[in-house]
Amino acid sequence: MTAIKHALQRDIFTPNDERLLGIVNVCKAGKKKKNCFLCATVTTERPVQVKVVKVKKSDKGDFYKRQLAWELRDLTEVDAKDACKENPEFDLHFEKVYRWVASSTAEKNSFISCIWKLNQRYLRKKVEFVNVSPQLLEESVPSGESQSVAGGDEDALDDYQELSTREEQDIESMMEMCEYAISNAEGFAEQLSRELQVLDVANIQSIMASEKQVNILMQLLDEALSEVDTIEGKLSGYEEMLQSVKDQMDQISQSNRLIQISNTNNGKLLDEIQFLVNYMDLSKGHIRALQDGDLSSPKGIEACINASEALLQCMNVALRPGHDKLTAVKQQLLLFSELRDTFARRLTNHLNNVFVYQGHDQSSTLSQHTAELTLPKHNPLHRDLLRYAKLMEWLKNTHREKYEGLSRTYVDCMSRLYEREIKDFFEVAKTKMTGAAKEAKGKFATLPRKESALKQETEIGLHGSSGKLTGSTSSLNKLTVQGSNSRRSQSSSLLDMGNMSASDLDVADRTKFDKIFEQVLSELEPLCLAEQDFISKFFKLQQHPTVLPPLAQPETEEDGNMPTRLPPQSEHRQSFSSEKDLVRLMMNKIFQSIETELNSLIALGDKIDSFNSLYMLVKMSHHVWTAENVDPASYLSTTLGNVLVTVKRNFDKCMLGQIRQMEEVKISKKSKVGILSFVTGFAEFAELAETIFRNAERRGDLDKAYVKLITAVFVNVEKVANESQKTPRDVVMMENFHHIFSTLSGLKISCLDAERREAKHKYTDHLQSYVINSLGQPLEKLNNFFEGVEARVAQGVREEEVSYQLAFNKQELRKVIKEYPGKEVKKGLDNLYKKVDKHLCEEESLLQVVWHSMQDEFIRQYKHFEGLIGRCYPGSGITMEFTIGDMLEYFSSIAQSH
Numbered sequence: 041m042t043a044i045k046h047a048l049q050r051d052i053f054t055p056n057d058e059r060l061l062g063i064v065n066v067c068k069a070g071k072k073k074k075n076c077f078l079c080a081t082v083t084t085e086r087p088v089q090v091k092v093v094k095v096k097k098s099d100k101g102d103f104y105k106r107q108l109a110w111e112l113r114d115l116t117e118v119d120a121k122d123a124c125k126e127n128p129e130f131d132l133h134f135e136k137v138y139r140w141v142a143s144s145t146a147e148k149n150s151f152i153s154c155i156w157k158l159n160q161r162y163l164r165k166k167v168e169f170v171n172v173s174p175q176l177l178e179e180s181v182p183s184g185e186s187q188s189v190a191g192g193d194e195d196a197l198d199d200y201q202e203l204s205t206r207e208e209q210d211i212e213s214m215m216e217m218c219e220y221a222i223s224n225a226e227g228f229a230e231q232l233s234r235e236l237q238v239l240d241v242a243n244i245q246s247i248m249a250s251e252k253q254v255n256i257l258m259q260l261l262d263e264a265l266s267e268v269d270t271i272e273g274k275l276s277g278y279e280e281m282l283q284s285v286k287d288q289m290d291q292i293s294q295s296n297r298l299i300q301i302s303n304t305n306n307g308k309l310l311d312e313i314q315f316l317v318n319y320m321d322l323s324k325g326h327i328r329a330l331q332d333g334d335l336s337s338p339k340g341i342e343a344c345i346n347a348s349e350a351l352l353q354c355m356n357v358a359l360r361p362g363h364d365k366l367t368a369v370k371q372q373l374l375l376f377s378e379l380r381d382t383f384a385r386r387l388t389n390h391l392n393n394v395f396v397y398q399g400h401d402q403s404s405t406l407s408q409h410t411a412e413l414t415l416p417k418h419n420p421l422h423r424d425l426l427r428y429a430k431l432m433e434w435l436k437n438t439h440r441e442k443y444e445g446l447s448r449t450y451v452d453c454m455s456r457l458y459e460r461e462i463k464d465f466f467e468v469a470k471t472k473m474t475g476a477a478k479e480a481k482g483k484f485a486t487l488p489r490k491e492s493a494l495k496q497e498t499e500i501g502l503h504g505s506s507g508k509l510t511g512s513t514s515s516l517n518k519l520t521v522q523g524s525n526s527r528r529s530q531s532s533s534l535l536d537m538g539n540m541s542a543s544d545l546d547v548a549d550r551t552k553f554d555k556i557f558e559q560v561l562s563e564l565e566p567l568c569l570a571e572q573d574f575i576s577k578f579f580k581l582q583q584h585p586t587v588l589p590p591l592a593q594p595e596t597e598e599d600g601n602m603p604t605r606l607p608p609q610s611e612h613r614q615s616f617s618s619e620k621d622l623v624r625l626m627m628n629k630i631f632q633s634i635e636t637e638l639n640s641l642i643a644l645g646d647k648i649d650s651f652n653s654l655y656m657l658v659k660m661s662h663h664v665w666t667a668e669n670v671d672p673a674s675y676l677s678t679t680l681g682n683v684l685v686t687v688k689r690n691f692d693k694c695m696l697g698q699i700r701q702m703e704e705v706k707i708s709k710k711s712k713v714g715i716l717s718f719v720t721g722f723a724e725f726a727e728l729a730e731t732i733f734r735n736a737e738r739r740g741d742l743d744k745a746y747v748k749l750i751t752a753v754f755v756n757v758e759k760v761a762n763e764s765q766k767t768p769r770d771v772v773m774m775e776n777f778h779h780i781f782s783t784l785s786g787l788k789i790s791c792l793d794a795e796r797r798e799a800k801h802k803y804t805d806h807l808q809s810y811v812i813n814s815l816g817q818p819l820e821k822l823n824n825f826f827e828g829v830e831a832r833v834a835q836g837v838r839e840e841e842v843s844y845q846l847a848f849n850k851q852e853l854r855k856v857i858k859e860y861p862g863k864e865v866k867k868g869l870d871n872l873y874k875k876v877d878k879h880l881c882e883e884e885s886l887l888q889v890v891w892h893s894m895q896d897e898f899i900r901q902y903k904h905f906e907g908l909i910g911r912c913y914p915g916s917g918i919t920m921e922f923t924i925g926d927m928l929e930y931f932s933s934i935a936q937s938h
Contacts, residue, residue, distance in 0.1 A: 041065070041147075048079065052106055056272050057084045058091075063922045064147045069129060069139040075106070078140065080154050082162070090158050092132070099165060099509040103108040110134045113163055118152060120171045149176055209880055228910030273355075312360070319357045320372050322379070326350050330383040335390045341427050343385070348434040351379055355438075384439040387431055394425070399453025413556065414471065415465050422574040433580040447579060451629045454571075459633050469560050473553055553645055554655040560641065561663045562678075568631060575626055581619040620673060627675035638683045638873050646690045650697060651725075653690040654732045654742075660684045661738040688741065695745045698725070702756040713767040714881030716760055719776050722753050725785040730787055743791040750795045753780065754802075770810035771879045775886060777803040811893045814872060815901060817864070823901075825856045826908055833912075842912040853909070862922035866930045873934050890933070895931040899924055 041063070049060045062080035069072050076096040083089045090112040098105050110132075117133035126145040130152065132138045142148035152169070153176045159167050169177060326347035333347065334340025355376050363369050398421060436443045507847050575581065645652040664684050667677035702718045726746070733742045757780075761772035777799045784796035825848070832842055861870075873891065880887050902924060909918055922930075 042337060043489075044077070046210055046559060048077065048104060052093075052095060052104060053079070058082065059084060061158065062151050064151035065143040067433060073155050075143075077104075078151065080112075082158065088162055088832060090162050092155070097756065112155070112158060113165055114161075115155075115165075115167050117168045117170060118155065118172065120148070120152060120169070122171075123171045123173045149173070152176055178452055217658045239348075250384065256755050256930055270352075316358075316363070316366075316369065317932070320354050320369065322350060322354055322376070326887065327379065331380045335387065335428075341431070344387075345430045345434075348383060350385075351376060352434060352438065355380065380438055382908040384435055384442050387428075388439075388442045388446055391428060391432075391446055394515065395446075395450045395453040399456050413465070413468055413559045413563070415567050416461055416568075417570075419570065422570065425578055426574070429578050429580065433579055436580055437533070443579075447626065451626050455632060458630055462631070462633050462637055465563070466560070466641055469556055469641060472556050473641075473644060473648060522577060543683075550649060550652060553648070553652050557656055558644065558659050559642075560638075561659060564634065564638075565663060565667070565676060567672070568627070568634075568679075569670065571630065571676055572623060572627055575623055579626075581623050585720060624673070624675055624678065631675070631679070635679050635682060637685055638679075638775075642683065642690065644684055650690075650694040651728065653687060653694045654729060656687045657684075657691045657738055657741065658732055658736045660687045665737045677747060688738075691741065691745070695748060698749060699752040702752050705756065705760065707760055709765050712879075712881065713764050713772050714775065715778055715779050716757060716772075718756065718780050719753060722749055723779070726783065726789065727751070730789070743789075746789060746792055747795075750780075754795070754798070768810065768813075770806040770813065770880055773806040774803055774890075777806065778886060807890065808895060808897075811890065811897045814876065815894060815897050819860055819868070820900075821856050822860055822905065825853065826905055829908055829912055839911045840914060843916070848912075850913055853913065853918055857918065857921060860921060862926050862930075865922055866934070868938075869930050870934050891931065891935055898927060898931075902927065 045060060045063050048063070053060050058081040060079055060081050064078050065075060066078050067075050074096075076094055079093045079095055081091050081093055092110045092112060092115070093106060094108040095104050096107045097103075114134050115132060117131075119131040119133070121127045121129045121131070128142040128145050128148055130140055130142065132140070142151070153173060155167075156169060156172075156177050159165060162495070289586075325343075329340075329343040329347035333344040335344060355373075359369070387815055428710060430447070434444065435446070582745060642656055645656060660680060660683060664677065664680045667674060667680055699722070700720075705716065705718060707713055729742055729746075733739055736742075756774065757776045761769040761776075764772050781796060781799040781803055784792050784799060789796075829842055829848055832845060832848065833839055837845070843850055874896075876890055877887055880890065902920065906920065909916075
């Protein structure tokens with residue numbers, strides 16, 4: 041280890057002006073055994089720097105290289121792991137913990153001892169040595185290897201002193217003077233010894249010569265000591281005098297401190313007095329205004345508002361601790377309480393009188409002005425009362441009971457007033473509605489008696505009970521005639537005249553009803569909004585939850601004499617979850633008759649004409665939508681929403697009524713069916729509804745009603761077709777579904793596109809079915825013959841062998857063909873045309889369409905028959921008695937002749 045130490049000193053540390061004082065051979069704990077050396081070094085230059093250096097043998101040769109270095113001042117802890125047992129492991133805590141395993145416990149102990157000594161000598165830093173034996177932390181370490189490693193170097197370090205620059209120069213000059221010093225060291229040493237003896241003799245002689253001077257110096261020292269004693273005596277006297285002055289200054293300082301405390305207390309007292317005077321003093325003008333102020337004039341109201349606000353500020357002052365014990369404060373609080381009660385009583389009485397007077401105002405009512413359907417405006421009353429809004433807010437904050445009493449009085453008085461006005465207003469509206477209806481009935485009653493009798497006869501004889509989608513009696517009269525098979529031109533013209541009159545009256549009545557209903561809603565909307573806005577402003581009810589501010593009220597002491605403190609506002613709890621609910625409650629009480637009257641008006645309109653529910657649904661939906669945009673939670677929005685439910689229920693009831701009429705329709709067994717009344721009724725209903733619901737908000741309700749109605753129409757058309765005895769089922773289905781398809785195509789209702797396609801499909805299917813069934817009759821025997829041929833082929837008989845069948849040989853075919861010469865075919869087609877004409881109704885004009893389809897089907901059958909003859913009777917030369925050209929001429933001449 042000594043050889044390694046000298047090698048490291050020579051190769052690594054000497055070039056860096058460092059001295060190696062301690063060394064230990066270590067390897068890292070828990071890893072592969074790669075040995076290295078930890079060295080404790082100090083620099084030769086001052087200030088001395090102490091380091092711990094890690095030295096590792098190079099992989100490329102036998103020399104050592106410096107790998108890492110730590111400053112000893114960065115070391116925080118040395119952990120020897122075990123102070124009692126021999127353990128080569130130890131930890132050094134720098135910026136992180138480095139764990140090492142020494143080659144021997146002795147080397148570890150020697151290195152730790154060296155670090156402790158270096159720390160004690162150069163750093164004096166508090167480094168914790170954990171699990172280290174106390175013997176290692178002493179100045180003297182037992183002799184042995186550790187002494188040889190660290191102790192000798194430490195002693196050498198203590199004896200070593202560097203030469204100064206001047207000493208180096210003197211040595212060099214001396215050695216230059218004695219050139220033989222190097223060649224003859226003994227001679228040089230003897231010369232130095234002789235010169236030293238000469239110097240010692242000179243020094244002794246100099247000391248002996250200076251004895252006299254020493255005596256003089258001692259005498260001077262004695263005199264100086266005497267002077268020092270004198271000065272000390274004077275300083276003692278001065279110290280006593282200063283002590284007296286210090287005592288006096290302490291007394292003065294104590295007095296000044298007491299004076300300062302007194303001034304501070306006086307300033308604080310002045311601040312308290314000024315606070316009470318500034319915030320708890322009410323001017324005489326304000327007191328007069330509260331006691332005797334005029335609550336009728338604008339100036340008096342303004343003065344009362346200012347006085348009430350000043351009073352509220354005084355009462356709400358946050359008193360500091362102890363103020364409530366002052367007699368003046370108690371008296372002032374009592375005065376404020378009396379002024380508050382007095383003014384609250386005056387204000388309540390005055391506003392009570394105003395509300396009562398307004399509620400009993402016997403001005404002209406709406407029933408006296410039936411020319412215009414309008415409601416009286418209350419804007420002047422609101423404008424006059426809003427001058428008291430700030431006073432109401434003051435009353436709300438100070439006297440909650442009186443505030444709530446005024447609210448109840450206002451609601452009671454205004455509810456009576458509005459009840460009279462609204463009742464008269466709706467009476468006028470009902471009168472106008474019923475007047476219009478009576479006028480319409482009067483006009484309709486002027487129809488000729490003959491026409492009315494004819495309508496009654498037709499209605500009873502042909503239909504039994506009408507199935508038309510009707511909203512009124514006049515509409516019912518209009519459409520019951522459409523199903524008649526009467527060809528009498530006079531009767532038809534009379535019926536058409538009656539129908540037009542009824543339809544015109546329906547449109548006029550409904551238009552007038554629509555205008556009246558819209559006028560009613562337009563008058564109610566601004567009335568309710570204005571009243572709600574006034575209530576919110578006048579009674580200071582904001583549209584969000586609020587908490588009442590604290591109210592200062594004096595409490596009496598147990599002896600009942602003087603108030604001592606102001607109670608918190610907790611005695612006044614909120615009566616409602618939010619002021620928004622209070623506004624709605626007041627509006628409900630004031631306008632409690634609106635919803636009832638609206639429902640009554642709606643019932644009257646529905647009674648006059650159930651189709652009025654369409655108009656009411658559109659108008660009411662629009663007004664509800666408008667009210668919700670203004671305020672979704674307003675009274676108007678809520679009320680109109682409730683009424684809208686009733687209107688929607690009437691609308692649904694109207695639709696169910698129409699469906700029930702369809703289900704109850706009856707047809708005469710002896711009359712032709714034609715276009716069913718509820719089919720034409722649906723067309724008129726759809727046209728009317730599309731006009732009413734154009735750009736309406738509740739279009740979805742109409743679309744749902746459309747689907748229900750058209751479904752009922754489809755079902756009942758099929759039901760009537762199945763029950764029809766005189767008119768073929770296919771004709772009833774074809775004509776009615778053609779009418780439905782035409783109606784839906786013209787209206788272009790998007791939600792009924794599927795039904796429109798279905799109607800077209802049903803119309804086409806039944807047209808084809810009717811044509812095929814009808815054509816089987818003019819050539820019945822020929823048709824039956826070829827059906828038999830096709831049956832044999834279907835059973836497996838080859839087509840060219842059919843002619844060998846007894847029932848279907850060539851002779852039988854010629855016999856059947858001879859029965860249908862061109863003349864007979866034309867006669868049969870003419871009879872068929874007449875029969876089809878009897879089946880079809882004139883309203884739908886489908887005769888030519890059906891006839892053309894029959895022509896196409898007849899030609900198709902002709903070609904089919906010829907094909908069967910060619911395949912089953914090849915080479916027989918058998919042909920029909922007429923050609924396709926003859927058929928086209930037959931169909932054309934028959935159609936033109938009729």
